[in-house]
Amino acid sequence: MKKIAIYPGSFDPVTNGHLDIVERGLKIFDKIIVAILHNPGKKGLFTIAERVQMLESALKKFSNVEIDTFNGLTVEYAKKRKAQGILRGLRAMSDFEYEFQMALMNRKLNREVQTVFLMTGLRWIYTSSSIIKEAAQFGGNINGMVPPLVQQKIKKKFGKKSTLAKQKPT
Ligand code: PNS
Numbered sequence: 697m698k699k700i701a702i703y704p705g706s707f708d709p710v711t712n713g714h715l716d717i718v719e720r721g722l723k724i725f726d727k728i729i730v731a732i733l734h735n736p737g738k739k740g741l742f743t744i745a746e747r748v749q750m751l752e753s754a755l756k757k758f759s760n761v762e763i764d765t766f767n768g769l770t771v772e773y774a775k776k777r778k779a780q781g782i783l784r785g786l787r788a789m790s791d792f793e794y795e796f797q798m799a800l801m802n803r804k805l806n807r808e809v810q811t812v813f814l815m816t817g818l819r820w821i822y823t824s825s826s827i828i829k830e831a832a833q834f835g836g837n838i839n840g841m842v843p844p845l846v847q848q849k850i851k852k853k854f855g856k857k858s859t860l861a862k863q864k865p866t
Contacts, residue, residue, distance in 0.1 A: 701725040701781035701812065704770045707732050707747050708740035709846045710754055711828055713820035717785035718761060720814045727760045729777055734767045741829055741853060754843040771806035782811045787821050 701721055707714060707730070714730075721728050732747050742750070744765055751763045766773040774782055782802060784795055799811035823841050832838050832850045842850070 698726045699724070699781070700727045700729065700777065700779040701783040702729050702731050702770065702774045702777060702779045703783040704731045704733060704766070704773070706735075706738075706740065706825065707751060708825050708829075709742050709747060709842065709850065710751050711820070711823055711825055711842050711846075712840070713785065713787070713816050713823050715754055715843065716817045716820055717783065717814055718755060718758070721783045721812075722758065722760065724812065725781060725783070727762070728758075728783065729762045729764055729779065730755065731770075731773060732763070732765045733770075734765045736767075742849070746849065750843065750846050750849065753845045769805060771802050771809050774809045775806060780808075780810065782809055784811060784813050785816045786813045787816050787824075 701724075703714075703718060703721060705714070718728055718730065730751055732744060732751070734744050740747075748763050748765065755761045755763065764777075770782060782799075784799070786792065786795060795813065799813075802809065802811055828838050828841050829850070830836075833854050838847060838850065
């Protein structure tokens with residue numbers, strides 16, 4: 697049987713840290729479905745369509761990676777997609793509490809799906825979509841932290857407006 701994992705998240709936008717987790721995940725799973733949560737109540741920097749486009753461009757070399765969107769519970773989506781695993785990346789200690797709580801809640805909601813945590817590469821330990829957006833917003837150099845298309849698109853977004861409201865953390 698094919699081992700399938702859902703890799704859920706906001707991906708606003710995808711970073712090299714996320715790509716690192718996908719590559720590591722492919723060593724365990726036969727297929728990974730990168731699933732962008734479509735949460736109408738939370739406005740991101742990028743639209744869902746833009747996030748899909750950036751993920752597709754960054755992951756096009758993997759035939760066993762699919763990009764999709766979902767709403768509602770991750771475990772329900774995992775069941776619908778016949779996935780056995782939910783893949784999440786862990787950086788420093790600060791991720792642990794939130795991830796632990798979410799994994800236990802997901803297990804309570806559906807005992808058939810296992811959350812699998814993978815440690816991100818050391819070079820991505822301090823990066824996140826939020827901190828990269830914050831740096832870029834104020835003209836910081838984000839070279840090498842995100843795929844080329846993301847870098848281009850971030851530049852375009854922030855180049856358009858002179859003052860920008862601070863993005864909510866994702
Ligand atoms: O990239 P993020 O923002 O850390 O991803 C969070 C995400 C999308 C994985 C999480 O918010 C999620 O799974 N949301 C869907 C609702 C759900 O199933 N919540 C967890 C159990 S209540």
